[in-house]
Amino acid sequence: MSQLKVIFVDDDMLLLKALYRLAMRLRPDWVFVLCDQPKRWLEYGGAGAAMSADIVVSDYVMPGIMGNQILQQASHKLPMAIRVLLTADCSSEVFQQLESYSHFVFAKPYREQDLAHLFNCAERLQKLPFTLEDRQRVGRINQLPVMPKLIMQLRQVLADPDSDLSDCAELVVHDPVVSGKLIQSANSAMLGFSRQTSSLQEAITRLGAKLTEAIITTLLISEDIKQRLPACVHHHINDQAFIHANYCRRIAQYAGMSLAQRDTVFSAALLSAIGRLMLETLQQNAAAELPESRSDFEDATLLSAYILTLWGYPEAFCQTLMMQDLPTNEDSEQGKMAFMLFLAKRLMLDGASAASVLQAMIESKDVADGFAKLCQELGY
Secondary structure, eight states: OOEEEEEEOSSOOHHHHHHHHHHHHHHSSEEEESOGGGGGGGGOOOOOOOOSEEEEEEEESSSSSSSHHHHHHHHHHHHOOOOOEEEEEEOOOHHHHHHGGOOOOEEEEEEEHHHHHHHHHHHHHSSSSSOOOHHHHHHHHEEEEOOOOOHHHHHHHOOOOTTTTHHHHHHHHHHHHOOOOOOOOTSSHHHOOOOOOHHHHHHHHHHHHHHHHHHHHHHHHHHHHHGGHHHHHHHHHHHHHHHHHHHHHHHHHHHHHHHHHHHHHHHHHHHHHHHHHHHHHHHHHHHHTTOSSSOOHHHHHHHHHHHHTTTOHHHHHHHHHGGGSSSSOSHHHHHHHHHHHHHHHHHHHEEEEEEHHHHHHSSSEEEEEHHHHHHHHHOO
């Protein structure tokens, strides 16, 4: 991995030095620049064409200039840099106000795992198949969603060995929209339970941690975006995402794949909607940042992978998601899952007319059997 450059901005030099010591321990080969003069921070990035940074980390409250103003400048001057805001107040209200120009919002005092996660995401973003032009355009988008606070809390609960799914239910129960969607999903035909449930805890137990997280993530992002999209467009994208996810899970189930694999293809299909929602929002608002070098559908997939990589989703998961727009080799587990994403997407978009063509493309018997059973179930 190439050497990356990070600019830390804060008027408190003691905090900057503490950040530097921790950062050097985590990535001793990187370049770290400390700026204790916030209003002159651009000078620390270099001059003219030599100006560069892969990450800009800024405190929020500083004399003369606020951290969100610095990150706004960074979005124009250093569009490919990851933008991070440090704030002592991470309440929901403040969190929503600060996210416009931030890829990450970290609470102060910062934690070592926050920086480690940030550096890992930066390295992985370097590997994504974006052109230089695309990286600049995506970097200039000022409305990329920050991981919802509820998802951060959910991940912390799931990472705690002393917690269980009942603790997840305690987190979610205070949001009636999320709770209702989880119960609805747990009662859907795709899971095949013989009786209905109205219990949130049972619904989460049925869905499992991975599906619960994917459904909540998609729902919260959709709720944030829906004010900027016509209702019909918003509902259409969400409905297609759930159909795609259900088709994927059905093919995987009929093909004899494990529960973990079924959950992975479901989550990848569902979370693909994040990129589509973002691009549709940009189109509706006639944003100049919209990438033009690929089709909308392919761009949506890459944008989903970009956002999910920022949020720390596993590399293999993001790679599987990115492979869904073209038929892939079925020799590996990842290839089969990506191919199922492709088959389900084309079947969802083209319907019965595509069934026989898609069937003829399948080489492995288990995937062919799974796809044939889904088509039979749909009456194709």
